[in-house]
Amino acid sequence: MGGTAPVLPLVRAWAVGVVVLVATEYVQMTLLYGNLVGPRGVGSFGAALALVHLPNLVCVVLATWAAARAHPAPWREIPARHVVAACAVPVAAQLLTLSLRRERTGLSSPALWMSTGVLLAGCALGLLLERWRGETQA
Numbered sequence: 001m002g003g004t005a006p007v008l009p010l011v012r013a014w015a016v017g018v019v020v021l022v023a024t025e026y027v028q029m030t031l032l033y034g035n036l037v038g039p040r041g042v043g044s045f046g047a048a049l050a051l052v053h054l055p056n057l058v059c060v061v062l063a064t065w066a067a068a069r070a071h072p073a074p075w076r077e078i079p080a081r082h083v084v085a086a087c088a089v090p091v092a093a094q095l096l097t098l099s100l101r102r103e104r105t106g107l108s109s110p111a112l113w114m115s116t117g118v119l120l121a122g123c124a125l126g127l128l129l130e131r132w133r134g135e136t137q138a
Contacts, residue, residue, distance in 0.1 A: 017067030017089030064126025
């Protein structure tokens with residue numbers, strides 16, 4: 001595998017992750033959030049969990065899983081590289097969201113901790129789903 005690993009397998013995985021994340025977030029925002037939440041936002045923790053955080057979890061899981069599936073062998077056999085291939089897009093999306101909403105996502109903000117928990121859980125579940133699907137197909 002040489003000293004410097006090619007970047008193309010990572011770019012391919014990231015491209016798949018971006019497409020899946022954008023598509024799933026678009027569906028979430030237009031169908032779910034746009035119709036059920038409205039311009040004033042959610043009114044309670046339960047509503048935020050059901051209408052924002054759980055759908056975001058599904059989006060992150062699907063994007064992570066798709067990126068991990070698109071990451072080809074032999075590169076997928078290198079654990080750190082495979083995690084970067086699978087999780088970089090959701091992490092980048094989280095960082096972008098946090099940078100655009102700094103006034104609402106301070107360190108004491110529950111939204112910051114919920115979205116970070118969703119990110120970590122979604123990446124972990126996406127990687128587990130990819131591993132489980134890979135084992136059942138083998």
